[in-house]
Amino acid sequence: MAHDDLPSNETAHENLDGVKAYDGPAGGWGALRAVALAVRKQMGPSANARALLQMNQPDGFDCPGCAWPDPAHTSSFEFCENGAKAVTWEATAKRVDPDFFARHSVEELWGWSDHDLEDAGRLTHPLRHDPATGHFVPIEWDEAFARIGAAMQAMDHPDQMEFYASGRASNESAFLYQLMARSWGTNNFPDCSNMCHEATSVGLAQSIGVGKGTVTLEDFEHADAIFCIGHNPGTNHPRMLGTLREVSRRGAPIIVINPLRERGLERFQDPQQPVEMATLGATSLASAYHQVRVGGDMALLKGMMKALLAADAADIAAGGPGLLDRAFIAEHTTGFEALKADIEATTWDGIERRSGLSRAVIESMTQVYAAAERVIVCYGMGLTQHRNGTENVQQLTNLLLLRGNFGKPGAGICPLRGHSNVQGDRTVGITEIPTERFLSRLDAAFGITSPRKHGHNAVEAVAAMRDGTARGFIGLGGNLASAMPDPEATFAAFRKLDLNVQICTKLNRTCLLIAGESIILPCLGRTEADMQASGLQAVTVEDSMSMVHASRGRLKPAAESLRSEPAIVAGIAKAAMPHVAIDWQGMVDDYDRIRDKIEEVFPDFYDFNQRVRVKGGFRLRVCASNREWDTPEGKARFFVHPGTDEDEGKSDGPLTLATIRSHDQYNTTIYGLNDRYRGITGRRDVVFANADDLAALGLAHGDRIDVVAGPDRVLRAQTAVAYPISRGSVAAYYPEANCLIALNDHDHRSGTPAYKSVPVTLRAAQ
Structure with a gap:
């Protein structure tokens, strides 16, 4: 195996707590032990562990983790370690019920770590923040929808609302969600795609x-x-x-x-x-x-x-x-x-x-x-x-x-x-820059007039909230406030809102950013049976390779009071827009009706309900796969970008930092404090650096350091870990290192935050 000539960085790790070189392969017995530990910790003796055998199977549910496609011929189990962690995290036996919130105030919960917040368990009841007590208190679904509808109707303009969507949402819930927002009158769709691809x-x-x-x-x-x-x-x-x-x-x-x-x-x-x-x-x-x-x-x-x-x-x-x-x-x-x-x-x-x-x-x-x-x-x-x-x-x-x-x-x-389903959400309309062709078909299918003005992406949405031009936020999954750069500015922006609604399975930090009206709506997870008027429902997802297939949860819901994402979206839409003549409830009663409408709006979904019932689903048209080019010229285009630097040398300094995920993590969800393949156990306060770069700065493996990106952007009290990383490169964990990134530090063409190109210096901790 050929490798570049780099220092081995195999320095003495024995005296540094929680840091030890990992010599094994990826996968293997380490992965199996981690799966067994996750099952035991989250599910206990519950029969829910059998759900792992249904994951990524033709009649089972799609993994709530990554979008890697399923093989044509499935084996007896089609899950990986992190997929199993995602399922145990969702199908946990732990519950966050009204008694939990009676015991713990928002102020107290804010001091918990991100891991501890989600590790507390599944949400069971709709909740609203009570300013008099500083606690979340249970409310009925109808009251929750009425409060959200009233707060939305109090907006001065439809563009004062932001509608965030996570890739966890199915095609069906995402389609209803974008229909609700466009019926409302905005294309403000900050989305998890804005932050990754x-x-x-x-x-x-x-x-x-x-x-x-x-x-x-x-x-x-x-x-x-x-x-x-x-x-x-x-x-x-x-x-x-x-x-x-x-x-x-x-x-x-x-x-x-x-x-x-x-x-x-x-x-x-x-x-x-x-x-x-x-x-x-x-x-x-x-x-x-x-x-x-x-x-x-x-x-x-x-x-x-x-x-x-x-x-x-x-x-x-x-x-x-x-x-x-x-x-x-x-x-x-x-x-x-x-x-x-x-x-x-x-x-x-x-x-x-x-x-x-x-x-x-x-x-x-x-x-x-x-x-x-x-x-x-x-x-x-x-x-x-x-x-x-x-x-x-x-x-x-x-x-x-x-x-x-x-x-x-x-x-x-x-x-x-x-x-x-981050790719599928985009396919069915979650975009702040919709095409006229799509909007025309949507309008014809539902008898509405969609707004044509382009909306906000994630960075623009937070900036609008910060500046007071956006006053309401609904999050369909995800944990946007923790995911965004510049947490100080982002958290302050959320706290200025008149309305913060979070549709989620578990408590997270964005739920705790209290607005004038703060409401948490607990939803079904991917693993759980979704029963509606016409019976057990299936949803659909699109993987990284444009394959669309069905997902059917089978587990008993974590609580009888949970509702599906489509049902929650429909409930908000009816409360906020009683005058809009869309049969929201009819589509919730039978998800086939949602898919019929998706087919009506998006021709590539022809015969949607028939094709998705075929084992393995179907592939959407990808023009370039057939040497067809949907560009203005009808040809693929070579693009010229002069130079080799990102921004006229801005990242050409001595050190550039990239934020990374640990092995016990998926996006902002932190399953535990280990990063097995990098040799980290029980901690996340580490910065990976080349040993020669550390020496050039008068630092060494194990030193306590600060990472400095500017006078007001410092990641403090980290531990330097000498690691096989290229010279001039540094890595630290996301989202902890988001404090080093300014909100406006992003790709000027796509709006993607520059999480992986942060010019920094390292110094002894102060």
Whole structure:
């Protein structure tokens, strides 16, 4: 296995509490032990543990975790460690009932950690904050809806409401939610996509005509090479490891480009392989692992294109056909000559300085790329959460277009989405920038007049709340206040609201940001049976590869008083807009009626109810998969982005920090305080840094340090951990490190916050 020449960073860990080098593979017995512990801790002797066997099965429920697709032929169990944690977290035996809130005031709960808030258990009753006592108190559903409706009607303008959606929501609830907001009169849809893959949605749509990945799971069986850039499958999408294992075992190279050395990209022990488990064996994944500097992705990609163009010219000079797919470029693309000129003008000095990689290393990656007839590039938020996230995505697309790696088996682009239906929510209308075509069809289907003015994304929504131009907020899942940058500004913005409504399964910090009227509405989880007037309901989700399939919960709900997300949305809509002639209740009574309306508005969902009842579901049209380009020119477009820096050298200082998730975490949900694959146990107050960078600052492994991003942006009292990370790069946990990021520090084209490109310095703790 080829690796860059870096210091091992294997310093003495023995004397540092909770820090010990991890030597095992990803998966394996460690994963099984973690699943068993999660089941025992959350479910106890409950029969709910059997729900794990229903996860990702054709007649079961979709994993509430990541959006990695299900294989065509499912095994006896189709879940990973983090998926199992998500299910035990939701199907826990613990309850947060009215007695809990009688014992604990909001002021007290604010002092709890994020982990402790959610670990308390499932919410059981609708609640409102009582200003007289400082406690949440139970209320009836009808009163809750009436209070929300009255507060909405007190707004001066529809745009004073913000409607946030999480990727946990199903297609059915998301569609009703966007219908409610547009019937209300706004396109204010801050969404979890804004914080992760909005750069993908914007960048790919401009380049290839669709803001989604172009590959299927089957394409991995035919790829000649896989490139993994800026993602960590061992923690964020562990079921991908089984796919990478099969790629590796058939001999195709897997090239990893990532600042941190991550065990889930190095080797994997498959819990579903008895021989591998019994012999304590493991499969090597990365055939080469290159540790790019944080924020150096554009420079790296330009370097690969520069090397490819040079090799192409040399091949032609030697009498060969060249390495570019000239027929594809001529027939299917525009802008090639401008891109070529920009790449040729980019110097190797700038590429090496910014990427942190040598020319020889970049050329070695290019040789693998050029030798492969079919290439898939997978990427995650390590590429998108930068000030130039959209440009990163488009440079990656440029690289693939040069050799025609779209629209053929085994080739394409694979953005790794986070939450299980974050892509589906967007597909069915959760967007602040809707098209006229979509709005016209929605208006015709429901007899409404949707607003045409573009609405707020997540950053704009918080800014509007801060400035007083937004006064009401409804959150369909998620924990937006904790997820956003600049918690001081974000928390203050929420506390200025007249209305804060949270639709959720568990208590979180956003629930505790008290507005004029604060209401918590507890909903059913993905694992639970959803009974409506027509019987047991199924919902649908869309995975990362545009497959739409059904999800059916079977567990008894955590409380009889819980309602489904569609039912809650309909209840709010009826209370806030009694004059709107939409049969909200009819759609809640039978979700087939919601799907009929989705089909009416979105033609790609033709025969929705029939096709979703087929085992495995169906794939939505992805134009670029068929070499069809829904762009103004009808062709894929090469985009030119001069330079190699994110923002005129702003991130070209000595250290750049990326926020990361631990292995015991999913988004803002923290299951525990361990980060097994990075050797961290029982703590989150650590900063990962290269040993040589620490030494250059007069610091050492184990020192207590502050991370400084500005006079008012300091992450205090952390512990420095020497770790195999590229020089000039630093990593700290999200959301704790969000205090280092200003609200306006984001990608100017997509609005994605720059969680992974924070210029910082380190100092001894003060």
